[in-house]
Amino acid sequence: MSFAFSAKPLRTLRLKSLQDMPDFSNVIPPHIRKLVETDQSKPLKQSRSAAKPIALNLNENPFGPSPLALKALKSAIEEVHRYPEIHALDLHEEIAAFHGVQPEQVLITAGATEFLCIIARVLLASGLNAVTSARSFIVYKLATQVTEGKLIEVRTRDNGYDLDAIGAAINADTRIVFISNPNNPTGTLLTAEEIDLFAKTLPDHVLLVLDEAYGDFAAAFAKQRHVNYSHALDYVRADRNIIILKTFSKAHGLAGLRVGYGIGPARLISVFAQARSIFSVSSVAQAAALAALHDAAHIRTAAQNNSEQADVVSSALERLGYEIPITWANFIFCDVGTNAAGFAESLQSHGVVVQPLGMWGAPNAIRISIGTPEQNHLFLKAFEAVVQSVRS
Structure with missing residues (x-):
């Protein structure tokens, strides 16, 4: 089959004034038009x-990035004409070894926020919902709204999570429970024992997303205050429905490079990996994160x-x-x-x-x-x- 092309010139669309410009807003889905504008936007x-x-x-870390990360970044910048390694293999393997899990249980993303958006995009649709607490990380709401899903926000207790109320809010249409631990923005903590008791009550159709972006600070406080912070990695090893989110943006001081990751059962990680953007983590970000990981x-x-x-x-x-x-x-x-x-x-x-x-x-x-x-x-x-x- 061949195609014949007309030699006639294309007709030019002429508008009399700005008032004649077509209104594009009517093709934008209503749930997108309702998105909340964040202060960061x-x-x-x-x-x-x-x-x-x-x-x-x-x-952010007021002391900036690790000196080791800066050195690695400066070296990697000479290769920015090359595309980054698509799976961030070196960083991927080092993160897995650092946490004592298998490489197939790790997914690296452009900050933990990208992983949050991936989870919502994969699991939510119109009529489905996620559950979290009021006064929790604003991205849970934004990620949910983009999918046409619904975010159920339950009351807080002592400026933190009321796990009983969250459990009561879960229904047949719930697919995700978001928990920020420590909670952003209130700074409160759920102990390892509290998370254990709650996780045991979750039905099989619900994924627990445990956001440990501030885990390095919480672990230090927990040691001083003699509290058990987290052993969520045990849930991963037991093949439970959980994703643990980590980031290089906070204690590691690499917020501007956008590197985060999630740890979970391989059967879940493999699904979320299919929805990740290609080349989302730059080569310099990978190099800096690899160096920062080991700068204790x-x-x-x-x-x-x-x-x-x-x-x-x-x-x-x-x-x-x-x-x-x-x-x-x-x-x-x-x-x-x-x-x-x-x-x-x-x-x-x-x-x-x-x-x-x-x-x-x-x-x-x-x-x-x-x-x-x-x-x-x-x-x-x-x-x-x-x-x-x-x-x-």
């Missing part, structure tokens, strides 16, 4: 009083600073009359007793950026990342100034 308004504000809003000293430094400075900041805020939940992560949850967005804007005018939590269902609360001692000192100085203004 908006550009940061730069304070005129500070050329570079102190960023305490995204829970850098993690210890970050965790030690976090433990010490979390106490400093929490105590200072409590002296000002605020009730601060004990944190197990690298941030603090603070109910400021007034509109958080306005409070955060006032802090920004003093050169400090924090995260208001209106979108998390806490309109009077902010999340404060733990910085260096100097950053925390400047934050507390700015906080006191704003409080005096609010109370006067």
